[in-house]
Each structure stands twice: as structure tokens, then as C-alpha cells.
Amino acid sequence: MLVGDALQSLAFQLLAAHPLAGDPTRQLEMLRLLAQAAGSRGMAGGQAIDLAAVGQPLSLAELEFMHIRKTGALIRAAVLLGAACGEQLAEADATRLDHYAKIVGLLFQVVDDILDSESDTATLGKTAGKDAAHNKPTYVSLLGLSQARTKAAELHGTAREALAALGDKSGRLADLTDFIVSRSF
Amino acid sequence: MLVGDALQSLAFQLLAAHPLAGDPTRQLEMLRLLAQAAGSRGMAGGQAIDLAAVGQPLSLAELEFMHIRKTGALIRAAVLLGAACGEQLAEADATRLDHYAKIVGLLFQVVDDILDSESDTATLGKTAGKDAAHNKPTYVSLLGLSQARTKAAELHGTAREALAALGDKSGRLADLTDFIVSRSF
Numbered sequence: 001m002l003v004g005d006a007l008q009s010l011a012f013q014l015l016a017a018h019p020l021a022g023d024p025t026r027q028l029e030m031l032r033l034l035a036q037a038a039g040s041r042g043m044a045g046g047q048a049i050d051l052a053a054v055g056q057p058l059s060l061a062e063l064e065f066m067h068i069r070k071t072g073a074l075i076r077a078a079v080l081l082g083a084a085c086g087e088q089l090a091e092a093d094a095t096r097l098d099h100y101a102k103i104v105g106l107l108f109q110v111v112d113d114i115l116d117s118e119s120d121t122a123t124l125g126k127t128a129g130k131d132a133a134h135n136k137p138t139y140v141s142l143l144g145l146s147q148a149r150t151k152a153a154e155l156h157g158t159a160r161e162a163l164a165a166l167g168d169k170s171g172r173l174a175d176l177t178d179f180i181v182s183r184s185f
Numbered sequence: 186m187l188v189g190d191a192l193q194s195l196a197f198q199l200l201a202a203h204p205l206a207g208d209p210t211r212q213l214e215m216l217r218l219l220a221q222a223a224g225s226r227g228m229a230g231g232q233a234i235d236l237a238a239v240g241q242p243l244s245l246a247e248l249e250f251m252h253i254r255k256t257g258a259l260i261r262a263a264v265l266l267g268a269a270c271g272e273q274l275a276e277a278d279a280t281r282l283d284h285y286a287k288i289v290g291l292l293f294q295v296v297d298d299i300l301d302s303e304s305d306t307a308t309l310g311k312t313a314g315k316d317a318a319h320n321k322p323t324y325v326s327l328l329g330l331s332q333a334r335t336k337a338a339e340l341h342g343t344a345r346e347a348l349a350a351l352g353d354k355s356g357r358l359a360d361l362t363d364f365i366v367s368r369s370f
Contacts, residue, residue, distance in 0.1 A: 001186070002229050002232055002233045002236075003229075005190075005193075005223070005224075005228075005229040006224045006225035006229035006230065008190075008193070008194075009193075009220045009221075009223040009224030009225070009227075009229065010220070010224055010225065012197050012216060012219075012220040013216075013217055013220035013221055013224060016213045016214075016216035016217040016220060017213075017217055024209035024210050024212070024213050025209050027209070027213055028201045028202075028209050028212055028213065029201075031197060031198075031201035031216060032198055032201040032202055034197075035194045035195070035197040035198035035201060036194075036198055038190070038194040039190075039191045039194030039195055039198060040191035040194070040195065042194075043190075044187050044188075044190040044191035044194065045191065047187055048187045051187075
């Protein structure tokens, strides 16, 4: 946990130290984005909801509310911080990219739940079925495996559509998106 | 622990969001200062040393090395961040203030160890004698109570001298310094 604390500080330190095209205002925006994603309305808040939800029945909407914060917020920040390092995007493209960033975070989680339910422990690198065994709600426990797969396919399609509208420069994100769906660990 | 994580992010968020006299470069410096104080070379690193030291014999130099990081770094940052909000100090005054900030952090810890060794639990608000009982080295266990008191008095004197050279504007810090020594909880 202390290593995690130290690495979190290091992220802020590097972001505050690295001169990004000599634009301190943009650096401050990036620092705000990262801080919000990590804090009470992002990762830390989502983790708190996750802890409070053990043994509780959650609706699908509540499960998504939790995941959007717990893992989604930092995945979204990773996409937006990457974009902030490049040339400023047109507003419509920035909106598309943000939509993609939100969708791909959920996609990651749905796939994670599917892998957790169907993999054996050796392949997954963590104890398979652990979430269900701890009575933690998952997309698979709420939707069933078949519908969870359908949901993953839909999110994958939506994410790729959002990227397609961004043109050629989104090729790497498209590859990453496909990898999130095809991974087996 | 999650509340602590969230509050740490909030500190970075506020520091990145609050327009300090429209000077984004100074804000970035302040963010770097806070991140360094909280991270592996500050609080998180000091806490790791503290955990590793339980049951180990530490020399006085090693004890100070630990405290300068674990509690001292953030106390120092608090002083320097306050100074960074005001008019820029002359270099000699900035050096004096930084010296004060380092000394006052150690002073706080020496007094804390004295209080821990001599207070009863009700007054202290935490379990008295807890550090010694956990076989954690303290200024009192290394120096004895009498010499620990002498050290506190010396650090108090050094801290007040550094402030005196800063003139009238250091009155509040002088009051805080006296409080650190006179507190009984």
C-alpha cells in the first residue's frame, strides 16, 4: 500500500515537473484531471462503494455507477491525458474521444467479469471465480454469461464506432480496444 | 485508508485548480513540492522505514533520517507552501524559513515522543507508551527522558532564532512553534 501511495505521488510529481510544450496552464488541467480521476469521485470513491457492496444486492445501474468510478475513471483519464499531450482536438473529436474513453472502461470490466467466471485460475493469474465466491455482484452474476458476452460485443462496437469517427490517428486505440476483448488473462 | 487516498488527491486537485495570482508556473512548483513531500522520498518512504524498523535497533541518526521523511517532509511542505502563496521572499529569508521548517518538524517529533512516554492515555488521545511497547525506537528510548527534553529545548531555541531573523511577519509561526512545545496532548 505504501508503494501505491508513493507511485500516486510520483504521477503528480512527474506531471508537474515535465515541461509540456512550455504550457503550464495545460499541465495544471492535466493535474486536475488526474486528481479528480483518482479521488473521491473517481477511483477511491469507487473502491469505497465496492467495499460497501460486498454481500449487498446491486442493480445493473448501481454496478455500473461503481465501475465507472473504481476502474473507469482512471482509464478515461489515461485516454484524455494522452490526448492532452498532442495537438488540441476539435471539440467534436474531443467529445468522441471522451465517449470512447468512458465506454472502453466499462468494456474492460465486463470482459474482466466474463474471464473471472469462465477461466481457470492458472490462466487468469488470479483466483478464478473469486468475485462470485465473495458474493460480489458482477456483470455475469447479474446478466448471465450469455448476456454479458452480448453486452461486451455491444460496447466493443460502440467503442470502435467512436474511434472510427476520429480517423486514422485512432489506430492504436483501436488495437488496444480489440486486445481488451480478445485477451484471455 | 480510502479516505486518506481521496484526501491526498483532493489536495492536488485544489492546488491545481485554485488560481494563485494567475501564476501557473508557481502552482506547478507548489504541486511538485507537495508531491515530493508525500512520496517515496517523503512521507510514504518514511513510513516504510518506520515499518521496517520495528524491533530493530536504530541509531539516533537513523531515527532522524526516518522522522525527517515520515512527518517532517509534510510539515516542511506546509511551511513552504504557505510562503509560496505570498510575496516572493528574498533568498536569504527563504533559506531561513526552510531551515525553520525542517527544525520544527523534528521538534514536533521529539515532543511527541516525550508526551508518549510520560502522559496517561486519557490525556494523550492515543494509547500512552504505545511506541515503546511496540519496541519502536523513540527519542526517549535512545536519549532518555532528560536528554530528550534538552534536545526539544535546543530545537525550540534554534527554530525561534531562525524565525526571529525573519522579523515581525513570522509571529504566527512563532506562536505555533511555542504551542508545539507546550502542548500536553
